[in-house]
Amino acid sequence: MSTKLHSAVEVGHLRKVRRLLTADGANLVNAGDGLAEETPLHLAARLGKADIAEILLDSGADPQLRCRCPFVNKFDMNNGRGDALHIAAAFGHASVIEVLLAACEPQAPDADGYFRLLDLTAMYGHVEALNLLLERCPMDVSVRSQALCFALEHAQIECARALISSGVDVTTPRRLYRPDGKGIRPLQFALSPYSDPCDDHILKTEEEALELVKLLVEAGADVNANATIAHRFGRYDGCDEVSILSCAAHYKLLKAANFLLASGADLNAKDEKGWTALHVAVASGNPENVRLFLDAGASHQVTWNICTVLDNDNYKFTKKWTALDVIGMCDTRILDLRVSLDWKKYTLIGDYTEVIELLVEDGADIEAKHETRYVGNTLLHSACSIANLSAPAGFKRSEFENGIICMNTTIQRLLPTVAAFVKAGANPNCLNRFHETPLHVLLSGVMNAIETVSGSYKYHHAYNWVEEEEKPSIQLLFQCICRTVRVLASAGADLN
The missing domain is CATH 1.25.40.20 (Ankyrin repeat-containing domain)
Structure with a gap:
């Protein structure tokens, strides 16, 4: 159940917040709301109230406490857990992030051990917050590479551009916990229409996919590198390697396929089972790409x-x-x-x-x-x-x-x-x-x-x-x- 302090934070009443903290700060400052375990600091981070967040921290609010926060899916309160800094990053409140950075470890993952601050800002397209993190927090290249994959997957073009400008390696695949080191390449994330394989919601248009592919190729991505395709509902023990051009053909991305060909993609490259991009285009029932490949000389x-x-x-x-x-x-x-x-x-x-x-x-x-x-x-x-x-x-x-x-x-x-x-x-x-x-x-x-x-x-x-x-x-x-x-x-x- 929410406390009076939660209510004061929600409406942004600074004087009331100070009065409540003075009267009973020890009991209220880290009190959860009972449902999502959201403390007043979590609430201030979610609503973007940097001035209140600063007051709460000065009064002893614990920035390491975690709550059930909808930063993985903003419409599902049970879908994730995170501290105040992760919440501020998910909702793109750069001013709150700046207040919290002094009290939190910026590279710590969330409670599930997966999303980092940069991932969340990239995923939700918060360019200002992302640039702040890049400027204020020195991060390992692997952290920035993973954030780039999220930006590409969710069609956040400006975030992808900012990460590429920061010097991210656009050729290294994301590992996906495979023991053999294989993973999905940035170009593959740029072509994929889904953020979640089980989700019907298409996150990017063909024009957005083309723009993302152009960004990567201009930054040095190899259009002839193999892409690893994972099978069987997240089990990575049965993977094929296909060409990037085959990925574009399967997703029926005519403009992206045309750009890849113009950038030097090998039209006749075969995957592990012998399929070329033409086979994939035919299997997808896509006459536009079939015509493109035949006109380009595919046999x-x-x-x-x-x-x-x-x-x-x-x-x-x-x-x-x-x-x-x-x-x-x-x-x-x-x-x-x-x-x-x-x-x-x-x-x-x-x-x-x-x-x-x-x-x-x-x-x-x-x-x-x-x-x-x-x-x-x-x-x-x-x-x-x-x-x-x-x-x-x-x-x-x-x-x-x-x-x-x-x-x-x-x-x-x-x-x-x-x-x-x-x-x-x-x-x-x-x-x-x-x-x-x-x-x-x-x-x-x-x-x-x-x-x-x-x-x-x-x-x-x-x-x-x-x-x-x-x-x-x-x-x-x-x-x-x-x-x-x-x-x-x-x-x-x-x-x-």
Whole structure:
């Protein structure tokens, strides 16, 4: 419960504050409000009342006390704990920071051991407070580097500019607690649209991302350095290294991708699995970036490999996929190797018609057959292979929410992907080595798909944290199958 001193601080009544401190300062000066454990000094720091903060300090207020303060998320009082100096930094009150600096250690992290003062001013875009800290507090380069990452992530352009001007190294990745020293580079933070991978709120526009990338490149950032992509909800034991250009392609940032190319980014750089930026642009269903890369000289024929073990024996063989193959793959296990938690919002659902047309115009063979499991399927066969619903590892790892999302994603992308191939001229009556048409492949996988979806839905039905629309749906499966059959039939598929 708030004290009279809290009330006086809140309204900024200096005379009343002095009177209360004189009368009962020993009991009031460090008293918490009971809810957030906010002392009068915390309140003064939050409201930007530097004169009152100075009076409280002179009366014995403890600047090291911590309270539950909304400096990580200003709308959630339970989301963080910090002392008065961290609170003042989070809310950008430079005058209060100046008063408190003499009493607090400026480089001490908050109670969670994560955010420092510079991080908070950079994160929330408080340029005046940030410049004050840079001027008054000598800080290690690693502290300034981490603050730069927060400024880039939250699209705080002026804060990023100030930190870069202070001499921050724009090439060193942020470690993210990895034992091997790998981390996420500043350029990657500049391109990422999210501050929180689980947050739908997009923090930066394409123009802001471009401005941030320009700042970094002009300061010496290497456009051909690999970016580390973390997988599996914050577990960093399964990381791929992709090019910065691939990051721009995945986030559908046309202007940033164009600038990176003009700055010398390698168009044909491959990641650990063999994907180029063109593969990523195709997978993202982004015709603008696909056109940009093709016009710049990217080859749709560049292949990437994945080694597969057959279920019926231990024979291993390598599949070779081109850019066009990316769209035809219903087996999202392959694609799951490319995505991290903050990429999951960009699913493979959408109209790929224009992307396919661009690749076909560039010479891609839409009727090419693949020796996958010695079947000889075309891309249209592969797009119809709903039996592969059971293949992605994410579906069987029930502890990961993305396994559930992936299943519905795969179901929903069935119709638009098949329709896109048909519109581009794929033959619905082409036979594989088993004399199966794409329609045969689609219908032969129905029972397997029903079994997979049904079993997964029953397993996850009890989990309240899974939204109802994200749970695997048999109804959704049947709707997509029926509509896909109509598309194939209207294109001339033999129904006999």
